[in-house]
Amino acid sequence: MAEAMLAADGTPLKRSLARALRRQKLRALGLIAPLLLFVLITFIVPIASMLFRSVENEIVSNTLPYTVESLASWDADQDTLPSEDTYQAMFFDMFVAAEAKRHTRLGTRLNYETTGLSSLFRQSGRKLDDIADISYKPLEDLDGAWDEGETWYALMNARDGADTALMATQRARIARLTDTETNGVVNFAPDAEVAALLPLAAREYTAWAIFVATQDGRDPATRDPWEAVAPALLIDLQSADLGGYDGPHADLLRAAQAANLPVPNFTDAFADVDKDWGNPEPWATIQTHSGKYTGGYFLNAVDAQKTADGMAWQPENKQILITLFGRTIWMSVLIMCSCILLGYPIAWLLANLPMRQANLLLILVLLPFWTSLLVRTSAWKVMLQQQGVINDVLVWIGLVADDNRLIIINNQFGTIVSMTHILLPFMILPMYSVMQTIQPSYLRAAKSLGATNWTAFWRVYFPQSIPGIGAGSILVFILAIGYYITPEIVGGTKGVFISNRIAYHISSSLNWGLAAALGTILLAAVLILYWAYDKIVGIDNVKLG
Amino acid sequence: MKLAKTLMATTALTVASGTAFADGHMASEMTLVSWGGAYQSSQQNAYVAPYIENNPGVSAVWDESSAEAVAKLRAMNEAGNVTWDVVDVVAADAIRLCDEGLALEIDADEQLAAAPDGTSASDDFGDLLVSDCFIPQIVYSTTFGYRTDLVGDTPPTSVCAVFDTDAYPGKRSLEKRPINNMEWALLCDGVAKDDVYDVLATSEGQDQALAKLGTIKDDVIWWSAGADTPQLLADGEIVMGSTYNGRLFAAIEEQNQPIGMLWDAQVFDLDGWIIPTGLSPEREARALDFIKFATDTQRLADQAKYISYGPARASSAPLVGQHAELGIDMAPHMPTDPENAKNTFLYNYEFWADYRDDIDAKFQAWLAQ
Numbered sequence: 030m031a032e033a034m035l036a037a038d039g040t041p042l043k044r045s046l047a048r049a050l051r052r053q054k055l056r057a058l059g060l061i062a063p064l065l066l067f068v069l070i071t072f073i074v075p076i077a078s079m080l081f082r083s084v085e086n087e088i089v090s091n092t093l094p095y096t097v098e099s100l101a102s103w104d105a106d107q108d109t110l111p112s113e114d115t116y117q118a119m120f121f122d123m124f125v126a127a128e129a130k131r132h133t134r135l136g137t138r139l140n141y142e143t144t145g146l147s148s149l150f151r152q153s154g155r156k157l158d159d160i161a162d163i164s165y166k167p168l169e170d171l172d173g174a175w176d177e178g179e180t181w182y183a184l185m186n187a188r189d190g191a192d193t194a195l196m197a198t199q200r201a202r203i204a205r206l207t208d209t210e211t212n213g214v215v216n217f218a219p220d221a222e223v224a225a226l227l228p229l230a231a232r233e234y235t236a237w238a239i240f241v242a243t244q245d246g247r248d249p250a251t252r253d254p255w256e257a258v259a260p261a262l263l264i265d266l267q268s269a270d271l272g273g274y275d276g277p278h279a280d281l282l283r284a285a286q287a288a289n290l291p292v293p294n295f296t297d298a299f300a301d302v303d304k305d306w307g308n309p310e311p312w313a314t315i316q317t318h319s320g321k322y323t324g325g326y327f328l329n330a331v332d333a334q335k336t337a338d339g340m341a342w343q344p345e346n347k348q349i350l351i352t353l354f355g356r357t358i359w360m361s362v363l364i365m366c367s368c369i370l371l372g373y374p375i376a377w378l379l380a381n382l383p384m385r386q387a388n389l390l391l392i393l394v395l396l397p398f399w400t401s402l403l404v405r406t407s408a409w410k411v412m413l414q415q416q417g418v419i420n421d422v423l424v425w426i427g428l429v430a431d432d433n434r435l436i437i438i439n440n441q442f443g444t445i446v447s448m449t450h451i452l453l454p455f456m457i458l459p460m461y462s463v464m465q466t467i468q469p470s471y472l473r474a475a476k477s478l479g480a481t482n483w484t485a486f487w488r489v490y491f492p493q494s495i496p497g498i499g500a501g502s503i504l505v506f507i508l509a510i511g512y513y514i515t516p517e518i519v520g521g522t523k524g525v526f527i528s529n530r531i532a533y534h535i536s537s538s539l540n541w542g543l544a545a546a547l548g549t550i551l552l553a554a555v556l557i558l559y560w561a562y563d564k565i566v567g568i569d570n571v572k573l574g
Numbered sequence: 575m576k577l578a579k580t581l582m583a584t585t586a587l588t589v590a591s592g593t594a595f596a597d598g599h600m601a602s603e604m605t606l607v608s609w610g611g612a613y614q615s616s617q618q619n620a621y622v623a624p625y626i627e628n629n630p631g632v633s634a635v636w637d638e639s640s641a642e643a644v645a646k647l648r649a650m651n652e653a654g655n656v657t658w659d660v661v662d663v664v665a666a667d668a669i670r671l672c673d674e675g676l677a678l679e680i681d682a683d684e685q686l687a688a689a690p691d692g693t694s695a696s697d698d699f700g701d702l703l704v705s706d707c708f709i710p711q712i713v714y715s716t717t718f719g720y721r722t723d724l725v726g727d728t729p730p731t732s733v734c735a736v737f738d739t740d741a742y743p744g745k746r747s748l749e750k751r752p753i754n755n756m757e758w759a760l761l762c763d764g765v766a767k768d769d770v771y772d773v774l775a776t777s778e779g780q781d782q783a784l785a786k787l788g789t790i791k792d793d794v795i796w797w798s799a800g801a802d803t804p805q806l807l808a809d810g811e812i813v814m815g816s817t818y819n820g821r822l823f824a825a826i827e828e829q830n831q832p833i834g835m836l837w838d839a840q841v842f843d844l845d846g847w848i849i850p851t852g853l854s855p856e857r858e859a860r861a862l863d864f865i866k867f868a869t870d871t872q873r874l875a876d877q878a879k880y881i882s883y884g885p886a887r888a889s890s891a892p893l894v895g896q897h898a899e900l901g902i903d904m905a906p907h908m909p910t911d912p913e914n915a916k917n918t919f920l921y922n923y924e925f926w927a928d929y930r931d932d933i934d935a936k937f938q939a940w941l942a943q
Binding site: 130131133134136137140141144145146147148151343346347348349352353414415416417439517521522523525530533535536538539540 | 675745796798930932935940942
């Protein structure tokens with residue numbers, strides 16, 4: 030058996046070699062690390078986080094945690110309203126959300142699904158105090174001590190043992206609601222005995238104490254709690270057995286229990302706030318969209334929607350996005366083809382003219398390339414409009430009647446013409462750099478062997494120029510598919526792309542989830558087409574120079 | 575190590591200079607956000623220049639991003655780095671910013687200047703305080719301009735001329751969104767003005783409005799920038815078109831274009847300031863100080879010297895004078911002038927906050943058909 034070959038230092042050559050290679054690889058990785066990190070931090074991470082919005086939907090359960098829990102057992106199909114418990118949960122959720130000014134944000138989110146929820150949430154938030162006052166006023170009238178924050182603090186704050194579990198869950202509740210850290214010092218902990226005796230009041234008081242301490246930076250010991258603690262307390266007192274209780278304010282509690290003070294009927298109270306709460310519809314919307322993650326945005330992106338019964342198509346008069354996706358793809362292909370047709374002869378001239386003329390021509394190609402996109406698009410507007418240059422010339426030479434001028438802008442034609450012009454350099458430059466490398470002697474050889482001009486071009490020159498066409502086509506197509514400003518200006522109504530809708534949802538409707546879903550689909554479409562190109566033509570056949 | 579120290583030192587320096595106080599507790603730099611163009615220069619002339627004169631050491635930088643203000647503020651808020659101090663937005667955007675908790679709530683009587691005669695700010699602004707976060711500056715309107723040389727001897731007097739292609743042949747321009755267009759369509763389809771939003775809230779009403787717009791669909795050029803309609807009018811591309819009244823004023827009075835104003839059924843809208851949430855106390859104090867000055871009675875009246883938008887305070891209206899350069903009386907060019915305001919709409923914020931997404935989807939689908 031052959032001896033293993035040894036390196037100079039005595040280790041086996043194989044291992045030594047592997048070590049050297051590994052070191053080399055690490056060094057190479059170290060060299061590209063800055064760039065890699067830069068791309069990762071400034072490009073991949075933001076894109077990934079934007080795309081993640083297309084499925085993220087935590088706002089519903091973060092804002093209305095107890096409502097979502099209570100709604101889980103409700104059957105939206107039965108056409109009945111949710112139970113009183115759900116309305117009650119909604120009141121306490123919404124009260125805290127309104128104090129944190131988060132209820133309107135949720136209203137905006139749910140309005141994407143059901144029209145009208147935006148103002149329903151905004152207006153309900155303002156009227157919750159009225160519901161709380163149903164209990165708060167009588168309690169205050171019974172004994173002025175209930176109006177003092179100190180009374181509540183003495184009642185709720187821990188004496189022998191604190192309910193740490195309650196404290197932790199309420200910290201998490203406020204953290205999720207406000208999207209902030211709530212680990213700061215809170216000069217309060219719920220008393221375990223009171224928390225067992227008055228669970229709802231202890232829960233709401235704790236939430237309040239954590240909120241004022243962590244969000245407003247105040248000391249709960251000296252502040253008056255939210256009015257919502259009053260209905261919570263009275264609800265608890267309806268069934269609490271105060272017999273064994275001898276903590277602070279035991280007599281106050283007994284007096285309040287004995288007085289049998291009114292507790293709001295939350296179902297009726299909400300219907301009073303707005304009659305829409307008396308319909309199952311808003312509840313069904315909340316239930317349907319209560320998951321932490323949702324496919325709803327993707328459904329919306331393909332003209333469907335998520336309903337209580339699963340997926341359904343949008344009404345026909347709202348279907349537009351699939352049309353726009355289709356139009357974006359086929360118009361981009363058309364633009365790409367016209368770029369090939371127009372660009373190929375120019376690239377050929379560039380590669381074959383004598384240096385001086387070729388340079389001049391190259392400048393003519395590059396000059397528009399360096400001009401602002403907006404300027405070029407506006408120039409096309411001047412050219413193409415009905416009182417524009419082209420129509421004026423056609424009328425002047427008598428080809429077109431003055432009262433019958435051509436409509437060549439604010440439609441698909443306008444978009445195709447201006448985008449072809451704008452993207453042409455991206456087609457010409459890769460073609461040119463590939464054609465430059467094609468030896469003229471090949472053509473001469475073909476001709477000397479008897480080929481006609483056409484055969485020599487088609488059988489010898491053209492196949493060698495295909496990598497340039499491929500590179501140019503990929504560039505032009507991918508740029509065209511995401512174009513936004515040119516279609517917006519010259520596209521009218523039928524020449525706009527899906528990116529115009531994405532822009533609308535990013536900056537106007539603020540439906541970032543839908544915008545992200547549309548963007549994800551567009552990205553996937555490009556990747557699939559790229560993959561198909563690789564399968565059919567082969568990506569090795571693409572040369573950028 | 576040394577490099578890191580230098581870096582940290584310079585960072586500390588820039589941070590310190592950024593928050594250096596002009597008078598103890600207010601930041602000395604403000605970033606104001608507005609729309610650019612003639613409107614922004616009217617603000618610069620009417621409030622910012624005088625404010626800086628009164629407060630030496632304070633500097634103001636403009637950012638022309640109002641069109642994307644809501645999206646950008648949301649992104650800044652999420653990133654935890656709000657770089658704007660005072661932002662000019664339309665009322666609908668102010669409501670949304672307030673809804674999202676991105677704008678500071680303002681107590682008008684506490685934090686804004688009272689009128690010279692002692693009327694409280696909330697009474698002086700009146701109904702125009704459409705959101706708790708919004709400090710109105712101007713009333714503008716979206717209305718129609720028409721080519722005086724293309725309408726013959728009978729210039730249009732009613733908004734329904736837009737739908738009358740027999741009497742006024744030629745193209746018209748309308749904004750590429752449902753807001754305003756749907757209202758005008760219903761109004762000209764026989765719906766009473768008071769019922770417009772009740773009708774528009776129903777699916778049938780929306781179809782009715784689109785059907786009415788459908789009668790002129792082939793004659794419409796849809797615009798998305800306020801400058802489009804004056805340009806199209808000047809080029810003779812259209813016979814009439816909707817845009818902001820200040821744009822038409824500039825085309826008529828400053829550029830002497832043959833354009834006439836059609837004030838019928840103009841839609842009032844408001845533009846004003848908001849202060850973003852999440853500013854440091856010093857910056858917030860400076861922003862509030864600026865706002866109080868910039869929205870007092872005299873300052874709002876001064877703005878009308880530079881642009882034909884009506885001041886949002888009742889007490890400013892009698893103080894509106896002449897154009898700073900043209901020397902013409904500005905009052906007759908205000909959308910709020912009684913002569914112009916015989917038949918008006920007020921943008922229905924509540925309605926569109928709810929129905930915008932729904933109707934916009936239908937409108938865009940209808941456009942694409």
